[in-house]
Amino acid sequence: MIGSDAKTDLHDYLQAAREALLWKLDGLTEYDIRRPLTPTGTNLLGLVKHAASVEFGYFGETFGRPSGEPLPWFDEGAEVNADMWATAEESREDIVALYLRAWAHSDATIEALELDAVGHVPHWPADRAEITLHRVLVHLTAETHRHAGHADIVRELIDGAVGMRADKDNMAPGDTAWWAGYRTRLERTAREWENKQ
DSSP: OTTOOHHHHHHHHHHHHHHHHHHTTTTOOHHHHHOOOSTTOOOHHHHHHHHHHHHHHHHTGGGTOOOOOOOGGGSTTOOTTGGGSOOTTOOHHHHHHHHHHHHHHHHHHHHHSOTTOEEEOTTSOGGGOEEEHHHHHHHHHHHHHHHHHHHHHHHHHHHOOOSSOSSOOOOOOOOHHHHHHHHHHHHHHHHHHHHHO
């Protein structure tokens, strides 16, 4: 929109990605939101848990604004990749509530600081660990959109639901038959190129 400022623009894009990621859980069973659908275990609830954890770090500790939120999956000796899946003790409600608290904490940091405010990312190499709020906003917006894209694919594999939002899917118009024909044409073209080699 004309007249908006850089911080507002970045925050709006971050919020759009957050909402897209959460929307991918809607209407699914507990099994479907937890089940790994790639060889590396990518799952919907794990993506939300990871996104929450990352926001607490980058918008919290980086700027000396710790949330006080316990994140045991980052403790010394925690299982590798523990932030990428929900344990049997962690409910959908727990993880979604964690993400919403991360949003609130992050939004307070975004509101309180100027874009040129400098923080320190403790797990980054020393030569680039100092970072501005502007750069953190860009980094987290890109990362959240990336994970929302992962969630797009995982959700499509579960039940065929696609798109960025329930009210606007951003997909080409077409019914099931059209999409089947489209996919068949793409497969045929890929095979033609395979045969040329």
